[in-house]
Amino acid sequence: MPEILKERSELDPQFQWDLTPMFESDAAWETALDSLDADIESLAAFAGKLTDAVTIGAYLDASTEVGRKVERLYCYASQRHDEDTRDDKAQSMYARIGSKYVKMAAALSFAQPEILSLPEETLTAIVNDPAVADYKFNLEDLLRGKPHTLTKAEEKLLASFGEVMSAPSEIYHNLEDADLLFDAVKDGSGETVEVTGSNFVPLEMSTDRTLRENAFHSYYKSYREHINTFAASYAGAIKAATAEAAARNYPSSRAMAMAGENVPAEVYDNLVATVRKHIPAMHRYVRLRKKMLGVDALHFYDVYAPLVGDLKKSYSYETAQEMVLKAVAPLGEDYQATVRKAYAERWIDVYPNRGKRGGAYSGGCYDSNPYILLNFSGTLDSVSTLAHEMGHTIHSWRSRQHQPPQYADYTLFVAEVASTVNENLLIEQLLANENDPQTRLYLLNQYLENFKGTVYRQTMFAEFEREAHAMVERGEALNAAALNALYKRLVTDYFGNDMVIDDEIQYEWARIPHFYRPFYVYKYATGYSTAVALSEGILKEGEPAVKRYKEFLSMGGSAYPLDELRHAGVDLATPAPVDAALEKFERILDDAEATLAKLQ
Secondary structure (H helix, E strand, C coil): CCCCCCCCCCHHHHHCCCCCCCCCCHHHHHHHHHHHHHHHHHHHHCCCCCCCCCHHHHHHHHHHHHHHHHHHHHHHHHHHHHHCCCCCHHHHHHHHHHHHHHHHHHHCHHHHHHHHCHHHHHHHHHHCCCHHHHHHHHHHHHHHHHHHHHCCHHHHHHHHHHHHHHHHHHHHHHHHHCCCCCCCECCCCCCCCCCCCCCCCHHHCCCCCCHHHHHHHHHHHHHHHHHHHHHHHHHHHHHHHHHHHHHHCCCCCHHHHCCCCCCCCCHHHEEEHHHHHHHHHHHHHHHCCCCCCCHECCCHHHHCCCCHHHHHHHHCHHHHHHHHHHHCHHHCHHHHHHHHHHHHHCCEECCCCCCCCCCCCCCCCCCCCCCCCCCCCCHHHHHHHHHHHHHHHHHHHHHHHCCCHHCCCHHHHHHHHHHHHHHHHHHHHHCCCCCHHHHHHHHHHHHHHHHHHHHHHHHHHHHHHHHHHHHCCCCCCCHHHHHHHHHHHHHHHHHHCCCCCCCCHHHHHHHCCHHHHCCHHHHHHHHHHHHHHHHHHHHCCCCCHHHHHHHHHCCCCCCHHHHHHHHHHCCCCCCHHHHHHHHHHHHHHHHHHHHHHHCC
């Protein structure tokens, strides 16, 4: 029988995060909330006065301090809410601070257009004035966007179309999450199994091939029946993005999406070209998967099937803590000391309880510890999740220790680097000490699956996005037939002749929600490739690479992400990091093939 979850009050507090460094109690939080409105309203006094460096500097100081207060209140309420999402009091706290966030955003909305309305020579002088030295990078970044900032009236008009332009995404999510239904199917024993959007991937990971096949056909049957609606909603989302890009004087929707982090198009194009160069290695992995599953024909309902049985090993949380400490040893004693600090000072909420939010994350704010939410279950995946979230946490800790609040948050472009470095160090440490062929093959396959899902698959998605947006920008029809044909061609290229290209797979693009956040998926692939390059350097080069990496972890958002990564030793403006990562993939594949041979 599955274990019955306990109430939070029944768990040992030593395994629950300690939020008192943020607020001593909920009552203290309420007191701080009561004074927030006056702080937010005080910012309105700057409206119409942002014309010189001294006043702008004073405004930035004031808005930063108010932002810190709102963030601390929000983090506390959010984490209290996640402890038990059924708790009415926590729900109320979370809702009330959410409304304050909206109020603050409205109160600050005057500042950016007001500053950017100044003549360019005035802005340049202000950026270089000592009165705003603490915000120089932020202001330079703001000034960089001036050519794409419209007049006040135009910005207001464009903002008024916000709900209309987001309608395609809302239509998509309503269709997929609420309206799309799937036929129940039979498993290998003849038992009826329900198919839903949330259980489809777990069903595809079953060892029951009959269940996998039947679930696959049921799932994509529903997408096929609604494919014209999916195509219309996605085409609408792309047209909205291309229209805004044109209005803002960007050459393309991709250029607009990448401009925020100042990432040039060649980073995207280098990724696609380099992964394309290494597609033969992906085809090798497909052949290995076919061999290990022992099937005459490999179908797409075999893509998630386990190649190696579960290790059947269980790890205590204390053992997991030691495994993570050992894995990050190459990063030095000071890094390990912060991990120990996280353990000792209860930064981590460890076990599931009734009502607790699922999954895992690293959170907190500038004025708190970088907390971790886990739902630890004792599996190797749980150990890996602890390592992953600890990477985020140390990144946040070091950024907040070394940067002022305006530069403490790192960008999404680098957000998954530190977490993946930790995961890679863990799996490398486990492989270095594992001689049992079965266990070793399990670990190697986990490694290969990470590459397949994060580098190859996300790059395939990136190609799809690039071409779909380009088709609209060229004035071509973006209907279901065109999208299906584009996706099927890419799947054929990426998976090769050893994979049966099932007819249903042409509809898979319709189930990818990331496409409604344009040009985001490529960051998964660049981030993973960067993490591979960094972890390889840490293990092979030692202290010089570790020093650069720790400096990168301390930079927060004080520079553009590509410049931060160059400081760490990775230049994504060249194909080299992705090249090196996929050469690593090939070495892991060699190891897996050799290990499999020992078992035969």
